[in-house]
Amino acid sequence: MKKVSIIVPVYNAAAYLEVCITSILRQTYKNLEIILVNDGSTDESGNICDQYKYTDPRITVIHQENAGPSAARNTGIEQASGTYLQFVDADDRIKKTTTQQFIHFMETFDADLVICGYESGNQLLSPSIAGFFTKEVFLHHIGLLYKQIILPSPCNKMYRLEKVKHHEIRFPFSHSYGEDLLFNLSYIENSASFYVLPSSLYVYEQNPNSLTNSYIDNMFEKQKKLYNDVRMFLEKNDSWTHDNITHLETIFANGVIHSITNLFHxxxxxxxxxxxxxLKIICNHSDVITKYPYFTSSVQAKLIGTFIRKKSYRQAFIFFKIKEFIRTRLRRIFVLLQQVDKR
Incomplete structure (x- = not known):
């Protein structure tokens, strides 16, 4: 049995950590190297990691000063010694057969990367494509998988560790936004074969304290930089084609909405x-104005697109103020509106 290294970056996750670690220990595939990287936690996370270390010899614990999830994952990569590589976030969990299924498809199809869907709350997020893909074909699905939120995370994937180390693929420190996606694009660029599973094998828990639920400084600038990086990747790999263009421009439009929403967090x-x-600066930006036709993915997107086209900044301000009020004060109504908006 080939060894699988599973890296868990840990930061102030005491409320979730035991469930996460237990889900890994209960994997049907047993030849594991579990690397818990405590990234300067100030709660009981470090002690929980140490307690588990003494219960199972497969667990290694590394304590380091807080440097962020990218640094923690990179520390884990340096320590890892398996054939295959997985990542699990400390506030999430994996299903009992996740690693077993990843291994099966990696070895059956000699794949460099296996990708699956995931659960998030009451949602099952599954890729709309499935099966084996050569690099040439897979590259033309990058935009689709990105839009479906299947591509960015490292947690719903299995990698070949030797490839990661040989090509010195690491999570970049130069980005504080989208670093997971850039890691995956770097890995894809150095890979030849891919397998996409429709199954949802990873479970994202709803952690209100996670970075994805926090205010992000200069979010619009970070969105633009990430968009440009992905576009450059696609152009470099001769994949800036119709479908990828449409999906990436739509993602950018949605990113504009998230950036404005972030102002009112x-x-x-x-x-x-x-x-x-x-709000006015973002709506007046040339990149936003030229992408007006791509504000079409939801009722909200169409409405914001209309505000941008008509320069209705006051109406946009009122809309986002009300949106944040409903999100924070009337949570059930907000969730219902989200579901309706996505139909």
Whole structure:
């Protein structure tokens, strides 16, 4: 049995960590190397990691000063010694057969990368394509898998560790947004074969304290940089084609909406005047104006696109203020509206 290295970056995840580690220990595939990287936690996470280390010899614990999830994963990569590589976030879990199924398809199809769907809350997020793909064909599905939120995360995937180390593929420190996606694109660029599973084998738990639920400084600038990096990747690999273009431009449009929503987040330090100014700057940006035709993926996107086209900044401001109020004060209604908006 070939060894699988599973890296878990840990930061202040005491409330979730035991469930995460238990889900890994219960894998039907037993030849595991479990690397828990405690990234300077200030809660009981470090102690929990140490306690588990003494219960199972497959567990290695590394304690380091807080440097962020990218640094923690990179530390784990340096330590890893398996044939295959997985990542699991400390506030998530994997199903009992996740590693077993990954291994099966890696070895049956001699794949360099296996990808699956995942569960998030009450949602099952599955890729709309499945099966074996050569690199040439797979590259033309990058935009689709990105739009379906299947591509960015490292957690719903299995990699070949030797390939990661040989090509010195690491999570970049130069990005504080989208570093997971850039890691995957770098790995894809150095791979030849891929297998996509329709099964949802990874479970994202709803952690209100995670970075994805927090205010992000300069989010619009980070969105633009990530868009440009993905576009450059596709152009470099002769894959800036119709479908990829449509999907990436739609993703950018949705990113604009997320960036404006972020201005009004309850954790935002911006004053009302600053929120109005930033909203106007984003809506007036040339990249946003030229991508108006791609604000079509939902009722919300069409509405925001209309605000941008008509320069209706006051109406946009009121819309996002109400949206944040409903999100924070009327959560059930907000979730219902999200479901309706996606239909």
């Amino acid at each position: 309850q954790g935002s330090p911006l004053s009302t005047k600053e929120q109005k100014n930033q």
